[in-house]
Amino acid sequence: MNKMYRRDKKEDEDPGSYLQNLDKTVLQQEARYFSSTPVNPRKCVLILTKIIYLINQGEKLTTQEATNIFFATTKLFQCNNIELRRLVYLCIKELSSMAQDVIIVTSSLTKDMTGKEDMFRAAAIRALCTITDSTMLQAIDRYMKQAIVDKNPAVSSAALVSALHLSSTVPDLVRRWVNEAQEAIMSDNAMVSYHALAVVACARQNDRLSTVKLVTKLSRVPLRSPYALCLLVRYAAKLADEDSSEASEVYIDFIESCLRLKSEIVVYEAAYALVNMRKSTKGLTQAVSVLQIFCGSSKATLRLAGVRTLAKLTTKQPNLVSNCATDLENLISDPNRSVATLAVTTLLATGAENSVDRLMKQISGFMSEISDEFKIVVVNAIRRLCSKYPRKHQSLASFLAGMLREEGGLEYKSAIADVLIALVEDNPEAKETSLAHLCEFIEDCEHTSLAVRILHVLGCQGPKTSQPSRYIRYIYNRVILESSPVRAAAVTAVARFGAMCEELLPNIRVLLSRCHLDDDDEVRDRAIYYSTILDSEDRSLINDYIINISIPNPVLLEQALRDYLLTADENTEPFNIAVVPVTQHVQEIQDSPIETETHNAVIISLEEQYAEQLKAVPGIEKIGPIFKTCEAVDLTEPETEYRIRCVKHIFARHLILQFECLNTLNDQLLEKVRVCLTSIPGYKILGEVPCEQLMYDKQGNVFCLLEFPESPIDTLGTFGAVLEFTVRDCDPTTGLPDTGEGYADTYPLEDIEISCAEQLRTTATTDDWEALWDKASTAAEASDTFGLAHTDVGKAAIAVCEYLGLPKSAIGGDTVKDIRGAGIWRDGNPVLIKARLVAAQGTVTMQLVSRSAREDVATLLLTAIG
Template structure:
């Protein structure tokens, strides 16, 4: 153990990072020292530390470099120094993913794994399992089983954690170790018990009945390990979520019982589970009481956990949290500013209008002391207040404007701008105030993306304000003072004023003519483009190309352009066939969530683009028009699960049947789908799935051509899955000898409706003008008696049939549906429906306008 000691002088030397300026080439040359005999363990440890540092800093090692370093490291197996040997194991594990022929050290690691030196054994197990592939694992299976039940907790934990990692690559093999892991659950060591439960639960994750038995058995005899108990609570909560019937009551009782456990970790896990499961405030009372006690704890970690969980609970059950108001107010002065922030934002979300000013004053006292991360939490809470208490918009907007002038990063400033923009859009009384604050901010805004966004808002909302001319000065200043992207955005914003306010058009034309002399191409092109459109005076043209311009998804637009150039460059490109960019939907429940990284918004079309690209000749179909949400064609618990994704093109539909084989003793080969199509539909090609192995999804693609007449496109399809079954070893997945036998599996019928073929949207602000401008287009109208008894249900059902979003519904006693969209092929369509209740039921008058009369009639046929 003397090798663990360090010199006093070494401990005193502290300053800077000794590895800061490492050079990979020099370090690899130093590694050649490992070939000498004898070696200096201290020097070797230093060199290995440098190699590990470079690897963990993201330094790229070539295969040859990694292989040379790997085999040089293996020479150190002859050393008996404990510190050096442990560094060797670490280095082998890190280099094994980059180097070649790493299997050669398997015998050395196996020897150390089964030796008597416990300090070697645990590290050797981790290294061995990281370098051994699934085919070689069977050779060490016996040793792994012994290690799982070893008396040394470090060895047992290392084996169990390695099994958890291996479960993703060799699940069938790890499943055979479940008996040993089951035995290790009862270990006195908390970490061994926790890791063992993880292995056992992981091996049963696809078998719900086995998981139920495991949780039921362990819930009756509570575990000693608090870590394992926390995992068991999560498993029980998952079973409750999956089955909300009376059968789940024992699991709820078990979780509630854990609220009285002696470990604070277990208590919090139980309270957290209840908060996420319960739907009524009364059921939440035990968990809220525990969290309330946490808020008064002397430990900062418990106060933070209690405050944060109560803050999240505010989204669904503000009344349940209101009972903790006194405890939360005590936390406002907490020395931990994270706790104070959460307490204040929770009180803001649950308090009365009269307490807002007092709480805002308390926030201002410490907002400069907290990080941007928690400032964003405060801003999001204030944003909800703007919606909750619209009469407080003056003070709230002033507070946000003050925060906007403070120092901060882009994300922090963007959160404040989002809050003010939401205030402007939701509260007409606050529009002038909010726009004034944003105008003041862009005078000194250093973030280009934020300035562009605010200019876009000024262009959209400014023309609708009482004094639109006052904003033009702020916008035009950007043309004079800012960078190219900001100047281009300012030109677009100025054009909006000219398009929507005719009295300002002469002045706007002068400004746009000046912009035509700009140094930047984009700015000049926009100015010339907008000037030409405004000079025509054609209101339809101005509306389509300045006011209400559809924005195609940039990723799919690029792909569609590439496919168009590659397949049919001589034909005109139809931009209407490209899906538009969807607005990201805000998570209404995340009242005070702390989330630094925003999730990337990916459309359905982007999500499946790579899978579709594998179909031969797919580019000849043109750009994908729309991808619909998946539809299940089988029950959840059947032996084969199939769901359908419909990819709509201009004249074709690609039906993607996503299949999962849930039988571990079967392999399905040559899997394809037999369709029973409605008349006029024609199947063009089928791309089968060559092999469907256990629990790994794969897809069958069927390309079907639409009928030439739009009205014939509505219909019902029948389908069955056809395949060749081959029995296999459930542990290895290797098929038995023989050719197998043919079989089929019936699937549920599915429909091709109007909603599948239309990219719809709700009405915009100028809906009436848009409807009137389409007065000369062909119109189809009819009156319907709907089967629903409730007018709200009826309106939602109509929207579902037509593919319109729910926010297309307006009105109270008399419901009106206003919307429109683009039909496949690029033809626009507008829909208007009025619903009223009467003695005979719900009556609806539906009207549809489109340049294509058959499309207008199709929308009526979809409802009828």
């Protein structure tokens, strides 16, 4: 007995020890104990716990192993121990996706589901709905309806949650249970009411009219469940956002009424919904008042919710948030540092310039006490301050440099580096200060990817400073001390200094020569490559291969090369890498709300997004790499029954028009959907890919493949378009079409315009614009003077940039506007554009000059404006 007592005591001291070093082979042997008679429930519970733990740790069981354990587990149905039986249900659920013939336990689960033991019934329902297929579910249809309206809340909730999961696989069956679920919405139990509303709304999600009726009806009925009310508020907010008419006022009034309820969770949900609506509402002031009260609550959760939501409101209604400044300042000393962080960052976003230093000082007092997640929130707030108050760059950069020296992960350090890099690129006065901070950071940077990025920035921006030689030491130290990827990046950065600073070139040649014997072949090859180019003293080579390098998108480059090799026998021209889209496009910077959650968003270009869909076009691999994918353009009004959008895919000699089609009528099935084009003279329609079936609320695609005219000027014009299809009536509930062939119908679409901007891809221009312009002096040139239909020279410059596909950053000057842009025509030929706009006597006059290797392309740019 003493020995047994000592063993039990040891197990109590380390309760998780039996879950360490588990082996699935040993567990299979232990599972054989389930066939013993009589069964020891305590021992079986221990074995089942091990099995479930092992599966949830990611251990992969083979089909045979899972099947053996599953059938061994089914032997335990003979034991009525409650704890053991519930673990059996859980184990069955975990093994059902891996084992074979799991359907064999259906009768046992059905018996438990309809039995008298309530502790068994709820778990049996969940297990049964997990393992049975759509055909077997028909047999338990009656039992599920009874379970949904069962007096026991656990049973009713289990049935409703199971129905919610089944709605994605057998929606037609779940729709039969809607009447019982509607009855359960009025249940006194909070969870039952909540789950019932979710089931009913899910069953009606594709029928807007039914959803409107549901929300309207329940908004007039006092629901007892705060969770159900929160869900109802979300549905009402969604309907209000989708409806821009006055009819949406009913939903907004309901949401505003929820602000006056006693339940804090409902009040917050209503305030959150009003704050996040796309359109401003009169209830926004009430929502801010509620959030302001939350900021003064004694509960940390309410304070966090209040300040977090106010932080999101700063870009939409900063004036409303600034009225809460007193309450937010009281939260700076909050013991919950997450609350304090959000309070300070919100004050930074809405406060005046003279309050920045005081707030930054308060932030520094608790930065070491908060997690990286909230540190990134602070960094993002400082980034907005840098653009809002550029004169504060000195103190802000110093504060960020101090944060860089602290402990933190890669994501946190990258966020700080992003701000300093933005200061370097956007604020000339802060360039040298920020570069100095980055140089100090890479001396001790332990993240390879971040060090490589900073070295790239130093190579691009360092030579443009007043004393570029000061950065050479920091960069060359990386060649001596760091890993091979960092050394390779340092070699490239050093070469840039030699290419852009003539006075440093002799020293740079010496440094590069020392890298010729590096242990890593990448570093060695780069050093020799750059040394050879610099020694040639050919400015065109130096500009094209060291200073101004466009990097093709690696995914699209790989695909283009693969297609080229597949059609190598048919190709008469060499592969042109210039037409492959580059990794970065010039984009306008937009202000964004304070991010209170960090997201690792993967940025994918439009060309990559549509690459898989374009494979539906036969022979697409023969027309060469894609040059550019344009943003989708609506060809119908948003409220119409058929929503059609056109995406233009530009190739060197071909054009693919992709029509994204959506059928919003649930009583119609469209077949053989195609788009009939009225072609522009000169274009050749080579083929089309129709959409065989366009079901309700499921997007389908129609493709048209065309060949551009030989002359670029002939490419400008407008296509007429008509949607042609066959209509078959269908059952709105099941989506199954009626018998019969249907009838043909057409639907007119908006015209599709092909302009110059869509055939031109913008490239980043160099700082030495005049040198680039002079370099193209031998190219074909076209020039003309235009009178524009604008009175404001700034608006006229923006309109010209939009028409030519240039970014707004190409505009310079104050009274007289200069436009300087560079791009690539769809066949790979470079294009330079230079324009000067002057306002005089109420009109705007523009002189436009374009240069290109092709005279017809240069002329086209003027024709497009004319």
